[in-house]
Amino acid sequence: MPKTAGIILVGNEILSGKIADANAAYLCRELRALGVDVRRIAVIPDEVELIAREVAEQSHDYDVVFTSGGVGPTHDDVTIEGVARAMSVKVVRHPALVGVLEGYYRDRLNEAHLKMAELPEGAELLGGEPFRFPTILMRNVYLLPGVPEIFRQKFEALRERFRDRPFHLKNVYVRIHEGTLADHLNRLLADFPSLLLGSYPEFSNPEYKVKVTLESRDAGYLESALAEFLRRLPEDALVRVT
């Protein structure tokens, strides 16, 4: 079975329009390149109950789930608590994390810092080294921080875990409109029902009117579908294939 993924962005700052998220777009690109099928992104507030509900649902529905944000030391960092509630476990303080924090903060260590040593009971710690924070994995849920640089560093360290059969993609740019194209796409899907077929119109591009994307995990199937699609296209409709 192909691996599926869900993404949960915990972020009042996104919902209130203060920042535009960069982590979901990055993660979708990376996971797709690895052959993972992202099925859902949810952006939700920094609220324990809402986090718990979304995590419980996505953790059940998909093979892996990634959360972004809400893992710092302040009052609005409630992702750990939300994930724990989703899994019906307690939040506990982990000795290894206390050790990392003691090494880093020394005599400046306070209760707020120690909040970062908490995790859902039964969680695993991945990677990390002295002075560097590991990633928390609770069952199939990876808890990543919201700060984009650190989000990416942590994902990079984990990425080979997620590699699956890759998707193969062909982009066909045409100079006919979607209304004319629709029938061709329907006939193609009738012959190639497993094809992943997308149609994206452009309204202000002088070069082409629609970008058609053909995708499959089976390279041969994709080539056959592409050949058939090109063969049936009206003369002069094709701009290019990439």
Add this chain to the structure above:
Amino acid sequence: MPKTAGIILVGNEILSGKIADANAAYLCRELRALGVDVRRIAVIPDEVELIAREVAEQSHDYDVVFTSGGVGPTHDDVTIEGVARAMSVKVVRHPALVGVLEGYYRDRLNEAHLKMAELPEGAELLGGEPFRFPTILMRNVYLLPGVPEIFRQKFEALRERFRDRPFHLKNVYVRIHEGTLADHLNRLLADFPSLLLGSYPEFSNPEYKVKVTLESRDAGYLESALAEFLRRLPEDALVRVT
């Protein structure tokens, strides 16, 4: 009661990392400026059943819902059908929309184009004029197209419908870390429990370590909270207030 909103992006192209969405970030900014509280963004595949489920849930939970994408003439445009299923109504062809399409396409009009004359039974048409497409409103769900330029044009035409009591915002930039700041934030929230308080660390900014956001719909309450927060901050911690 403050107006709440949900946003649904229907988009395989976002989930598969082909494009980064621009509509949700735009809409969050605009709605916040109007005083609307966005409570959830969901990015879901172009699949009728998933659209129906998400629309049913958000339409129940929030005052208004916006969908983006899936309203063109091709096989992957299934938002109308998803919204209809969410509301347990049929998809019907609307005479006024047929008229707009006839005027535009003339003798090129085909069945695929006529798909764009379909809507959930009982939906209203907002705005529009000859040759321009109206926006479909089904109960509290506004159906907007995914193409960013058109998405914005359509939202601009509707925006005054959503104006509510505005949020007032103050940003306080400090040069202390979140670990030190956490206790100040907790004490502030104890005294101002209705304050919307966010804490956003910066790891590579030489000017400040954390941006703290204070928000309220009540300008006086916000000013009092801000004064109290600044009064209690350690000396030299403040960089600036905007």
